Amino acid sequence: MPRFEEVEVGQRIPPRAQALDQARLIHYAGASGDYNPLHWDAEFAQRISPTKGIIAHGMLNMGILSTTVTDWAGGPENIAHLAVSFRAPCPVGSTVTYGAEVIALDPQHRTATLSIWAELEGGERIIDRRKSRAIVRLA
Secondary structure, X not given: OOOHHHOOOOOEOOOEEEEEOHHHHHHHHHHHOOOOHHHOXXXXXXXXXXXXXXXXXXXXXXXXXXXXXXXXXXXXXHEXXXXXXXOOOOEOOEEEEEEEEEEEEEOOOOEEEEEEEEEXXXXXXXXXXXXXXXXXXXX
């Protein structure tokens, strides 16, 4: 867990890249109970999806982003708040990079506010860093 005195505005936490293949989506569907065919049925997704193909669960992306922040913060007990704004769908087979940047520090409460985000290999953001935030308690 980072110490408050060691954290600065503008500091980025280590990013995490994850490949979201079909097997990962199926495992997530089983764990979450979200069996929407948009996440596994290619024919259905071709007709319905904005990408014309299978897309990853938004909450799967939020979960991986949450884990990225939690790992940096030293555990889930140090996350005071986490909220995301989904910006675009994530096609199956994408490699997504998840990250965050410190945008504010509160010395009274010893917290850092992070702008959090996720983006595809080409740079398209699927979680909007302008609207997505985490507040982390620091040692």
